Structure formats: C-alpha cells, structure tokens
Amino acid sequence: MAPFPLALTLAAALFAGAEPPAPTLWRNPSNTVHVRAAPCGNGGMCATVVWASEKAKADARRGGTDPLIGTQLFQNFRIVRDGLWKGTVFVPDINQRFSGTVTVVDENTIVGKGCALLGTICKSQTWTRVQP
Template identity: 30%
Template sequence: MKRALAAIGASLMVTATAALAQKPPSNNKPMPVPAQPAEVAGVWLNPTGNTRVRISPCGPALCGNITWLKISNDPQTGEPLTDKNNPDPASRNRPLLGLQLLTDLKPGRAAGEWTGKVYSPNEGKFYNANFSMDGPNEIKMEACLVIGLLCRTQTWTRVN
C-alpha cells in the first residue's frame, strides 16, 4: 500500500512537472504586456484647468497629489481651501493643496491602462477609476459609482 501511494505520488509529480514545462498552445495572439507606470507619471491638468495633479510612485503603486489650484484660498475667509466635505471630521481641516486624489494606481490589462481609486473632495467620496493614455499628453479617467455603472469620463492634459 505504501509503495503504491509512493508510486502514485511520484507519477503525479512527473506529470505535473511535464505539464508545467510544456508551452501553452499558440493561438497567434500575443499576450498583453502590462503597462509601465512611468508612462503616466508626471503632472496633469484637469479639464476645467483649475487643478494640477502630480502622479508619482508611492509604495507598490502610483498616487496623485494636488500640486496646484487656480484658486487655492477660500474667497470668503482668505484661508487655504480644505477637505471640508470629507466624511471623517478629523480630516476636514486638511488643505486641498497636497491632498492625495489618486490612490493605488496599478497597471491594467493592456499597455497604457491603469486602475485605481479617485477621491472627489467636492463630494468627500472615493470612486473606482480606470485610466487610459490617449497619446503621450492626454489621459482619460473614467470614474464609476459602481463598477461599470454611472460613470463619468474626463480627459486630463500633461503639463510640461
């Protein structure tokens, strides 16, 4: 019995090793190459021209922080604009300038695509987002309430 189990185990190991060594059948379609995060790194201007966001590495992914606001101070108080709509009361006084809007950007399924989350300080909410390069100086961002539903797309422009 022990010999039989040992023989079956050895046979399974040989079969598994042989299967792993074989190349999968070719269907003449190249495997997609993961996008390189450096393509999207840089400073981007939102469509309304009032916010610049720098996308750069942070940990194993990319993040995007506000680096410039056309209007950075509250016109009524003269104080810096803050994250006043954040659901966490402790975060409502943090300034918008420097705030992380894009988090956990990782390469998507195809070159020039990324997935991550985008924070909307106007609403104090995070949304799932897909990003795709539209040439070297434009990136399309699609943010959705629910994956694939109730989405909004914006085109951001690279700032040189």
C-alpha cells in the first residue's frame, strides 16, 4: 500500500458529524491500521494509531516513525461546514505532514483526502467505523 493514501485516509476516520464526536475507532480499507479519533485542544479533533499490522509498522519504521502505535496521525482537524473537516495529516511512511480533509458520508463511513504540492497531487481513501 502506498504510504500517502494510508495516512490521508486516516484523517477521514476522525470525524463522523458536525460536532466533535465521542472517541471512535476507524480502520483503513485494507484493515492494516486502526485509529482512535477524539477531541483534542481548542475544539479540534485528532487521531492516534491504536493498532497496526506488522507490515504497516515496518513501512512506518522504514520511513522514520517508530513506534507507529501511539503516533498522532491527524492533528487539529476543525469543522469547515457540516460534514467537512480540515486539518493536518502526518504520513509516517515518509515522515511528512500534509493538508487534509475528511468528508462524512454517513455515521460509519468517511472519506479522507490529502494533498501535496499546493493541491496538485491528491489522494483519497474510504474509512469504516470499527464496530464494538
């Protein structure tokens, strides 16, 4: 899996409504990373890796992020309008930060999108809520 889409889409996993949601767990499409999205500082939302496959951990390690578990991938996401959030995404596989958005599809589905090079290169991914 390419590192850029992985982290970008994790951003999508953070937000499931107009108001900051209670802490929730989300998984990427390949189910190799789970993040816990929760409110953080000044009304923003953040997401921290709580589980990752061995491959995801190895990819992050090669990129300079070790350990992956406990790494905050999404920082200071704030609501722009109902169902749309903007913030910063950290991509551990390449040790880079990017501008990102999360669009809420429904309570169990979000789409994260991240862009680099002034919006000329963008990737998106659909994330799913991890059911208790």
